[in-house]
Amino acid sequence: MAPETQAAPVLPVGVVGMIDLGRLIRELERLEAKLSSDKIRTGSYVQLPKLSALMDQLAETNKLDLRDAHARTSLLAFLKLLRKEAPRVHMSFSADPTPDFLMKLTTWLRTQVHPHVLVAIGLQPGIGAGCVLRTTNHYFDMSLRKTFTEKREILMKRLRESNTQPTAETQAQTVEAPA
Amino acid sequence: MFLQQDLRLTTSQLNEYMKEEITRNLKEEFAKYEQSINDAKQLAIDSIQKTNTAIEEQRAQLGQQVQQQIVAEKQQLVERFEQNMTDIINHYVLAAIGDQIDLNDQLEYILADLEANREAIIQDINHGA
Known part of the structure; x- marks a missing residue:
């Protein structure tokens, strides 16, 4: 069952796929362990260590104070639930996408498809332009090759037309040749 | 004689x-x-x-x-x-301008394709979930 979307924390676009999610979970667990142990040792408020940019982004987007143990626990539970239940898609491109590209793509997917969708990125140089998207049960070929296949009849028609009707250029060349 | x-x-x-x-x-x-x-x-x-x-x-x-x-x-x-026309042309286009096609330039085309298939993607994700 997918996580409840209405009251659920927001996943920032910096968190693209499972790798980012796993990184956040490990960081949060380390943070929890460190803060708990420091609190036990000192018995008083302990300053938050330096967090990764992604963690900062996650906390800021959801307006969470990670000094609060309850916030950390809820966030960790949410991230683990996402790791288990969030919808996943696999997208392949002809080249490595830039972070900017990924951000725009993830933004579109989270706003149009599902707010917690996770994206796995693959490489398929053979597709040329476009991409290939794989979901649980479906394979969407949105590559240039597929477009060419769909437009094949147009190409064949144009080829046949060009074969039967010589172009003005070739006719001019034929006229000039005897001289 | x-x-x-x-x-x-x-x-x-x-x-x-x-x-x-x-x-x-x-x-x-x-x-x-x-x-x-x-x-x-x-x-x-x-x-x-x-x-x-x-x-x-x-x-x-x-x-x-x-x-x-x-x-x-x-x-x-x-x-x-x-x-094999499509494969031939695909190969030709890749060989001719493959290095020059930046992924960022393709973003609009990719998003347009995603939009065209949006309903199917959502349906599959919801059914898969």
Whole structure:
């Protein structure tokens, strides 16, 4: 069952796929362990260590104070639930996408498809332009090759037309040749 | 004396007769020989002509077969080209400008395609979940 979307924390676009999610979970667990142990040792408020940019982004987007143990626990539970239940898609491109590209793509997917969708990125140089998207049960070929296949009849028609009707250029060349 | 004359006459007549007979026989034999040579020559000519005709027919047949094979092979090549047209063009485009197509330039095209397939993607994700 997918996580409840209405009251659920927001996943920032910096968190693209499972790798980012796993990184956040490990960081949060380390943070929890460190803060708990420091609190036990000192018995008083302990300053938050330096967090990764992604963690900062996650906390800021959801307006969470990670000094609060309850916030950390809820966030960790949410991230683990996402790791288990969030919808996943696999997208392949002809080249490595830039972070900017990924951000725009993830933004579109989270706003149009599902707010917690996770994206796995693959490489398929053979597709040329476009991409290939794989979901649980479906394979969407949105590559240039597929477009060419769909437009094949147009190409064949144009080829046949060009074969039967010589172009003005070739006719001019034929006229000039005897001289 | 008469007997000698008679004998000489007879001998002469006999010689004449033999000469005529031999000549006649030789002529007949030579005529037959000439005829048999002509017959053999005609047979040889006929045989050579038949062989030539057969060779010509076979040559024409072979030429036709080769022509048909060439046409069939050409047709096969054209069909194979047409069937693999998209792969050929895809390969050509990639080879020609593959290095110059930046992924960022494709974003609009990719998002347009995603939009076109949005409902199907959402449906599959919801059913999969």
